[in-house]
Amino acid sequence: MTSRLQGKTAIVTGGASGFGKGIAAKFAAEGANVIITDLSEEQGESVATELNCLFSRADVTKPDDWRRVLALALDEFKQLDIVVNNAGITYPNKPTQDVTEAEFDLVMNVNVKAVYHSTNILVPYFVKENRPGCFIQVASTAGSRPRPNLTWYNASKAAVINATKTLAVEYGPKQIRFNSVSPVVGSTGMTHLFIGKPDTEENRKGFVSTIPLGRPSTPADIANACCYLASDEANFITGVDLQVDGGRCV
Secondary structure (H helix, E strand, O other), X not given: OOOOOOOOEEEEEOOOOHHHHHHHHXXXXXXXXXXXXXXXXXXXXXXXXXXXXXXXXXXXXXXXXXXXXXXXXXXXXXXXXXXXXXXXXXXXXXXXXXXXXXXXXXXXXXXXXXXXXXXXXXXXXXXXXXXXXXEEEEOOHHHOOOOOOOHHHHHHHHHHHHHHHHHHHHHHHHOEEXXXXXXXXXXXXXXXXXXXXXXXXXXXXXXXXXXXXXXXXOHHHHHHHHHHHHOHHHOOOOOOEEEEOOOOOO
């Protein structure tokens, strides 16, 4: 066990499963005080117990929930250092003309508006305290190398990547860093939606065939990238979209 994040406090949204759980586990192992949020209270509590971290049920589209999580961090750990906007959603792979307005609103609210809320509510804390901060958004290779039939999901992740770069420029003088990490398709609770069929090795072959290193991304892959960006080793890195994709975007 190392301590690259020793003494730092991190919020990881969508931390009860998939990439979020992997990120939370890595951060905790590296010495961080971790607060995971999720909509699933039962699963969130279970993961928090497993990882010896805190859980707060939160809807990332609700500003009051963000305020509550910030208050929890300050009450329990007296500080906040790292924010990982990992929670995300998609709709089933299908022709764009078949996407409903409700599905469009859902991906934009969860994937984009949540970043808006985290910025508006948490950045003032760092500015007021004159404290360096680190925001990491879990975006997607879909934001830079989109596939058909997921148009509005792709657009939401492109917005996240662009907003992250803009925020990095705007808040760099305040020593608040913004970066994004873009996974290629992995095996998570949403994979069946991305491929439009059950998540099996056979059904993933079409996606995996476009990845030069020949496999999907894993929670550990994404966690390692996030840990680097959150650590002091990356204190001169901001505005980067780190593609953790086995060469998919080359």
